[in-house]
Amino acid sequence: MTDPVRYEAHGEIGVIIVDNPPVNATGVAVRAGLVAAADAFAASDQKVAVLMAAGRTFIAGADIKEFGKTPLEPHLSTLIHHIEALEKPIVCVIHGTALGGGFEVALGCHYRVALKGARVGLPEVNLGLIPGAGGTQRLPRLIGMIPACEIFTSARQVGADECLKLGIVEAVVEGTPLEAGLAFARKILAEDLPVRRISAMTVAPYDPADLAALRTNVAARNTGHVCHLRAIDVAVAGADLPFFEGIKQERQGFWDLMQTPQRAAMIHAFFSERAVASLPELKGVVPRALGHIGVIGGGTMGGGIAVSCLLSGLRVTLIERNAEAAQKARDGIAGMLADSVKRGKLTPEKRDALLADALVTTDDYAALSDADLVIEAVFELMDVKKDVFTKLDAICKPGAVLASNTSYLDIDQIAAMTKRPQDVLGLHFFSPAHVMKLLEIVEAAKTAPEVLATGFALAKALKKIPVRAGVCDGFIGNRILKAYRTACDHMVLEGASPFQMDEVLEAFGFAMGPFKVTDLAGIDIGYLTRQRLAPTRDPRERFGDWGDVLYAKGRLGRKTGHGHYIYDAQSPKGRPDPELLEIIAEERARKGITPRAFSAEEIVERYMAAMINEAARVVGEGIARRPLDVDVTKLYGYGFPRFRGGPMHYADHIGLERVLATITEQAKTDDFFWQPAPLLQQLVAEGRKFADLNQG
Ligand code: T1G
Numbered sequence: 001m002t003d004p005v006r007y008e009a010h011g012e013i014g015v016i017i018v019d020n021p022p023v024n025a026t027g028v029a030v031r032a033g034l035v036a037a038a039d040a041f042a043a044s045d046q047k048v049a050v051l052m053a054a055g056r057t058f059i060a061g062a063d064i065k066e067f068g069k070t071p072l073e074p075h076l077s078t079l080i081h082h083i084e085a086l087e088k089p090i091v092c093v094i095h096g097t098a099l100g101g102g103f104e105v106a107l108g109c110h111y112r113v114a115l116k117g118a119r120v121g122l123p124e125v126n127l128g129l130i131p132g133a134g135g136t137q138r139l140p141r142l143i144g145m146i147p148a149c150e151i152f153t154s155a156r157q158v159g160a161d162e163c164l165k166l167g168i169v170e171a172v173v174e175g176t177p178l179e180a181g182l183a184f185a186r187k188i189l190a191e192d193l194p195v196r197r198i199s200a201m202t203v204a205p206y207d208p209a210d211l212a213a214l215r216t217n218v219a220a221r222n223t224g225h226v227c228h229l230r231a232i233d234v235a236v237a238g239a240d241l242p243f244f245e246g247i248k249q250e251r252q253g254f255w256d257l258m259q260t261p262q263r264a265a266m267i268h269a270f271f272s273e274r275a276v277a278s279l280p281e282l283k284g285v286v287p288r289a290l291g292h293i294g295v296i297g298g299g300t301m302g303g304g305i306a307v308s309c310l311l312s313g314l315r316v317t318l319i320e321r322n323a324e325a326a327q328k329a330r331d332g333i334a335g336m337l338a339d340s341v342k343r344g345k346l347t348p349e350k351r352d353a354l355l356a357d358a359l360v361t362t363d364d365y366a367a368l369s370d371a372d373l374v375i376e377a378v379f380e381l382m383d384v385k386k387d388v389f390t391k392l393d394a395i396c397k398p399g400a401v402l403a404s405n406t407s408y409l410d411i412d413q414i415a416a417m418t419k420r421p422q423d424v425l426g427l428h429f430f431s432p433a434h435v436m437k438l439l440e441i442v443e444a445a446k447t448a449p450e451v452l453a454t455g456f457a458l459a460k461a462l463k464k465i466p467v468r469a470g471v472c473d474g475f476i477g478n479r480i481l482k483a484y485r486t487a488c489d490h491m492v493l494e495g496a497s498p499f500q501m502d503e504v505l506e507a508f509g510f511a512m513g514p515f516k517v518t519d520l521a522g523i524d525i526g527y528l529t530r531q532r533l534a535p536t537r538d539p540r541e542r543f544g545d546w547g548d549v550l551y552a553k554g555r556l557g558r559k560t561g562h563g564h565y566i567y568d569a570q571s572p573k574g575r576p577d578p579e580l581l582e583i584i585a586e587e588r589a590r591k592g593i594t595p596r597a598f599s600a601e602e603i604v605e606r607y608m609a610a611m612i613n614e615a616a617r618v619v620g621e622g623i624a625r626r627p628l629d630v631d632v633t634k635l636y637g638y639g640f641p642r643f644r645g646g647p648m649h650y651a652d653h654i655g656l657e658r659v660l661a662t663i664t665e666q667a668k669t670d671d672f673f674w675q676p677a678p679l680l681q682q683l684v685a686e687g688r689k690f691a692d693l694n695q696g
Helices: 028-043 076-084 101-108 123-127 135-143 145-154 160-166 177-191 208-221 227-239 243-258 261-275 300-311 323-342 348-358 382-395 411-415 449-461 477-494 498-508 514-521 523-536 546-552 578-590 600-620 627-637 647-654 656-667 678-686
Strands: 005-010 013-018 048-053 090-094 097-099 111-115 119-121 171-173 292-296 315-319 359-362 373-376 401-404 424-429 438-442 465-469
Touching: 005 028, 013 028, 013 177, 028 076, 048 177, 076 101, 090 101, 090 177, 097 101, 101 119, 101 135, 111 160, 111 177, 123 145, 123 227, 123 261, 135 145, 135 227, 135 243, 145 208, 145 227, 160 171, 171 177, 208 227, 227 243, 243 261, 261 627, 261 647, 292 300, 292 382, 300 315, 300 323, 300 348, 300 424, 315 323, 323 348, 323 359, 348 359, 373 382, 382 401, 382 411, 401 449, 411 424, 424 449, 438 449, 438 627, 449 465, 465 627, 477 498, 477 514, 477 578, 477 600, 477 627, 498 514, 498 600, 514 523, 523 546, 546 578, 600 627, 600 647, 600 656, 600 678, 627 647, 647 656, 656 678
Parallel strands: 013 048, 048 090, 090 111, 097 119, 111 171, 292 315, 292 373, 315 359, 373 401, 401 424, 438 465
Antiparallel strands: 005 013, 424 438
């Protein structure tokens, strides 16, 4: 193990190199090494120092793995003051992503240069924290209060050119970090540039109205979070205080937030979204090559999947029923690419090249003969799938991976339609497929390990968040959705209003309330599902049928301008339709139900108990590999509030006993729907948490 920090003398220039793979996080060994290296430079004959990092990036932040543990000296803040206090100038070379504590170390240096393509940022709010090593005090002094607050409340990464424009760096250069560092050090020597400490600067005057506007905007975009506004508060307070007094305010804010459940939840999310991509059983399994992707069906999903593949540099052949439909699909894809150009994510030239060279749209399956992987995204009827997979089985080369994008149909049945069940799996994209990051990778009974690994390789290529799921109706996300959506309908039947429920659950932190989601997805989907499941429905099952009334009235939700809500120019985001309450009242009367009032607490309690209970079944049955796989699925596919970490993390936080007690209480009136999951009962009996199962 090499030293994580080394000091090299290059004539009159001292070079401090951080070398702590994979991202040079400032764990305690790095911090101690940096103090020692700064002292070595101070005691040396070198006149100027360069601080840089080896590997793919400059320091990417404090070591998140240390959070929640007793902090060890030297603290990062102390180390940065130590560097800044050097009597001889030091320049920092930024390459890759200097984030959080990494950027704060750079701000403690007297000068900064960035390699082309480098980015900086203070993403601590994504972890439920604020910059805790001087970022809220130095950045406003360097670039002004408003731009600084915008950067650390947005957590965005700032590119090298913008850094130059803002005055964060002195230069943007090409070459290696060492070359860039030595060149700037020679400039410091040649021009006899002085030590320049940001802590000695003052914050330029700014308009309080601008700050107020920023605060309002930040609060609106981060409902439920506590860290964003605290970051602004400590920055503003510190601007009018002596620097080290401001540092005290920042440190207090940082430690207050370190104790919050939000910080624990968001760190859980950070590591979970990485853990899902590394399944122990796939270690050492080599995925098959991916270059040419086939897509069957050019509708919303197929088109979105094709765009996602095209934007990731993959060649795409999209098959439609006939030439006219193929052309329509191509036009749809061109439209989505045009949006990417409009948003500056794609140049017009690149767009043209994708459409001319990377995309083929046709009605001839023979074009798939050399496809590496084919994704079927046709109508959700088994007969249609059978026709497609029979053709694919005949046309595709040996070893081609055949995937279905179905959101609930049985992948084992689909695999059995082919002579190559080992090459078949599910790839469940979420709409819009070129935007939503979640990808459920459904492992069928006969799916070969390298085929599953190929699904994960495709997810990585598409920059998606992959979650392995087993075969069942709805896999992980939709199966759990059905449970808590049913709990919602029960509460409406018992007296709650859909509008109240949406309000309460959005206040809890969900991006969108369940009835708004239904309007967005389309009331017809629920109607068709109820029709599909009606023949096998258990007579004990309670369900609302006001959706059938809305369907019969052609009120399908947002797409028809009318569902639970009315959508028009006056209220594009929808306003409650009072007539719905009459429809529901009529249904209650018909079913002999006397409505009662619901508190916000009870709505959240029952909604979450239903979600957690079904999630516990999904983990217990092996449909999800670990509780964290459920958390990531709900965070990335269903708008679960990130500052609560996901349903399983949230369950551990409120206590599994409390969840089980809610279920047991509800079972007194409905012991069909409320049947406690065996895994939940087992963990409560053993005094364990879902988190205990995440190591597997
Ligand atoms: N600490 C510990 N491990 C980290 C880490 C960190 N800061 N960042 C990444 N890793 C691990 C990650 O878990 C993975 O491990 C491996 O590195 C590669 O990461 C005081 C308090 C830098 C943009 O929030 O955004 O500083 O899974 O797969 O896609 O004010 O990692 O391989 O075992 O993500 O190329 C602030 C978080 C911390 C940056 C690289 N910094 N990291 O992305 O690789 S708080 C951050 C990232 C702080 C100070 C405060 C990304 C990346 P494994 P990866 P990547």
